[in-house]
Amino acid sequence: MELGTSYRSIWKVSIPIIIGSAAQNVVAMTDSVFLYYRSEDDFAAIGFVAAFYIIVAAVGFGFSRGGQIMIAHCAGQDRPELVGRTFYSTVYFELVLAIAVFLFMTYGAYWLFASLVDSDIIFYKSLEYLETRKWGVFASYLGVACIALYTGIARPVFIVIDTVVLAATNIFLDHALIFGNYGFPEMGIAGAGLASTISEYVALGVFLVYMLFDRKNRIYRIGKLPDWDRKLIREIVGLSVPIVAMSVVGLGSGFFFFGLVENFGERALAVTNIVRIAYLILSIPAWGFCTGINTLVSYFVGKGQLYNVKIVLWKTAYMCLGVTLLMGLPIILFPREVLYPILGDGRAYLIEAAYPVFWVLLGILITFSFGSIFFNGLIGAGQTKKALIYQTSCAVLYMALVFVVVRSGWGNLTIAWSVEIVYWVAMFGLSLRYFRRPRWQSRY
Incomplete structure (x- = not known):
């Protein structure tokens, strides 16, 4: 493969990933929307437990x-x-x-939820x-391995098709399963978990069939089926552990946020879930560009073209901002007109709130558009340990500020959400400072 720094090249790599990276967001959003129509308790509960499963x-x-x-590094070589x-x-x-x-x-979630949730209904x-969602973890983890291959070799187009199948x-x-339609049993929130699990296995099956008949990947x-390669697995794990820790820290702080917001009451948790649905939709472009920048930066590092890294970072950040605002402004400026067709009038008071x-x-x-892109450029450059230090520092600051807001007498839901702006400004500042250092290129 041959990649460049033009906007067209960035777009070619990123757009299929943007759509493909929507997989878990689509599942979480779909579950939330259908449970919104069933009951406010189900809707509030899915906001909490879906935040946990996204960490998984x-x-x-x-x-x-x-x-x-x-894979991208090897392709560059x-x-x-x-x-x-x-x-x-x-x-x-x-x-x-x-x-x-x-x-x-299976054995630890009960104790974790018990330590975080006050409401018996939510618990x-x-x-x-x-109970039904946990079985999907096998399909989910194998699926992301397949996505890693096609993203790493910059051929992510089929990921779009597979995401459509999943959705x-x-x-x-x-x-069918939440409301008991088409002859299926009415299972409520458990039906949402089972639906998502079955969907992931269907999507994985489709992807495996495509890989089997894809002639272009025969060179790989x-x-x-190779033997268990301990050395290679250690290299992958060594590179991945800081990335996983970053995911756990980042999403864990979000899970912490949901747990604290529950202290404002079940209504506040339901309102937060409304905002989370919008956030899930609007963050899809950014996460897609983040995955794309991992591939682009790693590719240029593998090629020895380090001078292209900052160019592609700034261009990707501008593209990410443009696409995000194009999607986001209608929802933010006209939430009633955009969300009512999706969520209906049954609990319109939640949208108003x-x-x-x-x-x-x-x-x-x-x-988010700038902070996430430059931060993921750090990851793509292989500086995962430094990235982990940056994110952990920012997450600790974020959780401390959220805790103060929620536990104080003057705090409210709007101020609690505002703390995330501080988080992304800090992430952008630290990442930009790293790439501005003349010494960073001497590491390669």
């Missing part, structure tokens, strides 16, 4: 990112056989990891959802 998904995705970066071995090493480790995470959700409904299947099964010897927070969301999206 992020663990698998984080380890696949290490594989993706190594024109070593196709090593690309295939790296892919299978990623698959092997993801399977082992899936088993460990499944056991934690038991969250466990009910997780369509999940929408149909949510409608995908059809040949969320109005002030939507303006805060605009500030979050602007700072």
Whole structure:
């Protein structure tokens, strides 16, 4: 493959990833929207437990990112056989990891939720959802390994098709299993978990069939199952552990936020879930560009073209901001007109209550566009340990400020959401400072 720094090249790599990276967002959003129509308790509960499951998904995705970066690096060095071995090493480790995470959700989630949630309703409904959702972790982790391969070699177009399959299947099964339509049993929030699980297995099956018949990947010897390569797996794990830790720290702070917001009451948690649905939609471009910048930066480092890194970082950040605002301004300026067709009038009071927070969301999206791109450029350059230090510092600051806001007498939901702007400004400042140092190129 041959990549450049033009906007067209960035767009070509990023747009399929933007759509493909929407997978977990689409699943979480679809579950939330259907449960919104069922009851306010179900809607509040899915806001909490979905935030937890996104962390679970992020663990698998984080380890696949290490594989993706190594695959892109090998592709930049024109070593196709090593690309295939790296892919299978990623698959092997993801399977082992899936088993460990499944056991934690089976035996440890009860105690974790009990320590975070005060409401019995939210607690038991969250466990009910997780009972059917946890089985999807195997399909999820294998799926992100496949995505890592096609993203790493900059051929992510099929990811778009597979995401459409995932979304369509999940929408149909949510409608069937939550409400008991088409002859299916009415399962409520447990049906949402089962629908998402089945959808992930369907999407994985489609992806595997495509890989089997894809002639272009034969140079990577995908059809040949290599032995367990301890050295290669250690390299992937060594690169991935800081990325996973960053995902856990970042999303864990979000999970912490949801747990604290519950102290404002179940209504505040439901309002926060309304904003979360908008955030899930509007953050899709940024996360897609983030994954794309991982591939682009790693590719240029592998090529020895370090002078292109800052060029592609700034261009990607500007593109990310433009696409995000294009999507975001209609929702933020006209939430009633945009969200009512999706959420209906049944609980319109929740949308009304969320109005002030939507303006805060605009500030979050602007700072997020720059902070996330430069931060992921750091990851793509292989500086995962430094990136972990930066994110941990910012997350500690974020959680401390949120705790003060929630526990104080003057705090409210709008101020609590505003703290995330501080988080992304700090992330951008630290990452930009690193790339401005003349010494950073001497590391390669």
